[in-house]
Amino acid sequence: MSQKFSAEEVVKHNTPESCWVALYGNVWDVTSFLPSHPGGSAIILKLAGRDCTEEYDPIHPPGTLEENLPPTAKLGIYDASTAPEITKPEDEEPKEGSPNMQNLLNLDEIEEVATKQISKKCWAYYYSAGDDLISKRFNNLVYKQILLRPRVFVDCSKCDLSTTMLGYSVGLPLYVSPAAMARLAHPDGERGIAQGISSFGACQIISNNASMTPEQIVEGSLPGQIFGWQLYVQNTRQKSVDMLKRINKMKDKYKFIVLTLDAPVPGKREHDERMSSVGAQLPSPSAVKKARDGPGGGVGKSLFFGTAADLTWKDTLKWLEQQTDLPIVLKGLQTHEDAYMAAQFPQVKAIILSNHGGRALDTAPPAVHTLLEIRKYCPEVFSRLEVWVDGGIKRGTDVVKALCLGAKAVGVGRAALFGLGAGGTEGVERTFEILKAEIDTCMRLLGVDKVSDLGPKHINSRAVERDIYDGSAGLEKLGLWVKARL
Numbered sequence: 001m002s003q004k005f006s007a008e009e010v011v012k013h014n015t016p017e018s019c020w021v022a023l024y025g026n027v028w029d030v031t032s033f034l035p036s037h038p039g040g041s042a043i044i045l046k047l048a049g050r051d052c053t054e055e056y057d058p059i060h061p062p063g064t065l066e067e068n069l070p071p072t073a074k075l076g077i078y079d080a081s082t083a084p085e086i087t088k089p090e091d092e093e094p095k096e097g098s099p100n101m102q103n104l105l106n107l108d109e110i111e112e113v114a115t116k117q118i119s120k121k122c123w124a125y126y127y128s129a130g131d132d133l134i135s136k137r138f139n140n141l142v143y144k145q146i147l148l149r150p151r152v153f154v155d156c157s158k159c160d161l162s163t164t165m166l167g168y169s170v171g172l173p174l175y176v177s178p179a180a181m182a183r184l185a186h187p188d189g190e191r192g193i194a195q196g197i198s199s200f201g202a203c204q205i206i207s208n209n210a211s212m213t214p215e216q217i218v219e220g221s222l223p224g225q226i227f228g229w230q231l232y233v234q235n236t237r238q239k240s241v242d243m244l245k246r247i248n249k250m251k252d253k254y255k256f257i258v259l260t261l262d263a264p265v266p267g268k269r270e271h272d273e274r275m276s277s278v279g280a281q282l283p284s285p286s287a288v289k290k291a292r293d294g295p296g297g298g299v300g301k302s303l304f305f306g307t308a309a310d311l312t313w314k315d316t317l318k319w320l321e322q323q324t325d326l327p328i329v330l331k332g333l334q335t336h337e338d339a340y341m342a343a344q345f346p347q348v349k350a351i352i353l354s355n356h357g358g359r360a361l362d363t364a365p366p367a368v369h370t371l372l373e374i375r376k377y378c379p380e381v382f383s384r385l386e387v388w389v390d391g392g393i394k395r396g397t398d399v400v401k402a403l404c405l406g407a408k409a410v411g412v413g414r415a416a417l418f419g420l421g422a423g424g425t426e427g428v429e430r431t432f433e434i435l436k437a438e439i440d441t442c443m444r445l446l447g448v449d450k451v452s453d454l455g456p457k458h459i460n461s462r463a464v465e466r467d468i469y470d471g472s473a474g475l476e477k478l479g480l481w482v483k484a485r486l
Contacts, residue, residue: 007079058184062213106394122185128359130269149460150446175205176203176412178208185417190216191216191220196428208230229256244324339373343381378475388410
């Protein structure tokens with residue numbers, strides 16, 4: 001019979017030398033795990049000596065404890081009846097019920113509803129971006145600076161939004177970018193996002209830091225629904241290798257690997273850092289000292305702990321190709337030079353132009369600028385691989401403008417999370433319903449009935465072109481791409 005521990009007994013073990021936590025009704029000794037916790041020791045020490053199931057559950061996929069701790073770390077049963085009553089912070093009080101999703105007409109309204117539903121910690125993590133949020137805001141503003149050029153006397157009775165991504169049929173050129181910690185917003189989590197977009201035939205890229213397992217997320221997905229897996233290469237390479245082995249076994253669902261490159265180190269996200277992962281104080285001076293060795297900050301900085309910052313063109317792609325034969329997509333390219341470099345590697349089938357939603361380097365360029373750079377300096381890239389974009393998408397017109405500039409597909413991250421926060425799976429479905437209708441309306445009014453027919457002639461991007469990089473191309477063109485002698 002398992003030993004039973006009272007709250008008074010557990011709370012005594014709240015130091016780096018003896019650290020216990022209660023999870024799902026059991027008491028665990030996590031002392032030996034402190035140095036190797038991917039989020040650093042600080043987050044565990046803040047929860048030491050108490051029941052932390054409520055904080056732990058939305059963030060960690062099932063099985064995490066068993067994978068990282070030996071059976072002997074499970075000490076016994078936690079007697080919750082002995083725990084003192086805890087008054088929840090104001091942001092954790094029960095929320096008003098979600099409104100009828102059909103009454104929400106745009107993504108701003110969905111975000112407003114979600115903000116009222118989710119916790120302050122969740123909102124801060126989703127909303128936050130680097131430094132002064134300049135890149136985050138400009139990601140959207142730049143689309144407003146591009147004007148559309150509608151044609152008239154064109155039969156617009158039909159409009160087909162279907163297209164392909166890496167040769168796979170999708171119902172529309174809109175996908176879900178990797179968005180971490182979905183269960184912070186709603187218990188439906190990443191699987192809820194998958195179910196919410198399924199009727200649209202849309203693609204979903206699963207975050208490396210998802211709050212559900214890759215197996216759980218695709219469970220129950222429709223036949224033909226496709227997924228990609230985001231990879232942050234870890235300092236301990238074996239962790240990345242082990243995850244890729246799991247993904248390789250699910251090739252019927254996971255069709256490509258997305259290697260994220262735009263955040264080798266985390267940006268300074270002040271909204272997130274102000275709302276540290278939990279409000280409890282560190283229990284002792286020694287714990288404070290040891291916790292400083294961890295990542296500190298909010299949820300975002302904790303998630304980056306252990307991420308490798310030593311990736312290179314020379315070595316990393318070769319290593320990744322040895323771990324999987326799935327197509328490789330490089331995410332986070334922000335210059336035409338890097339887009340050109342990517343196109344020289346046969347295993348790279350697509351690139352995602354992205355500044356990480358403005359969450360990494362503030363004042364980094366929006367994807368639109370990089371699209372225009374590629375068109376100006378090395379348009380060959382568009383014929384060598386697929387170019388996808390994300391960041392700042394709020395309207396269907398934004399999607400269409402990106403497609404006109406040469407993007408093959410357009411991603412949304414925060415929009416999916418806020419849709420989930422507003423109404424779970426139904427909120428995600430409503431988000432995509434709104435965007436699909438807006439894309440359809442825009443294309444019809446432009447006089448275009450197929451995604452493949454969209455091009456630069458349908459927009460006026462002159463105001464944005466004035467602001468893009470205007471220096472040397474900086475390209476060493478080899479082989480068939482011989483640099484012109486001017």
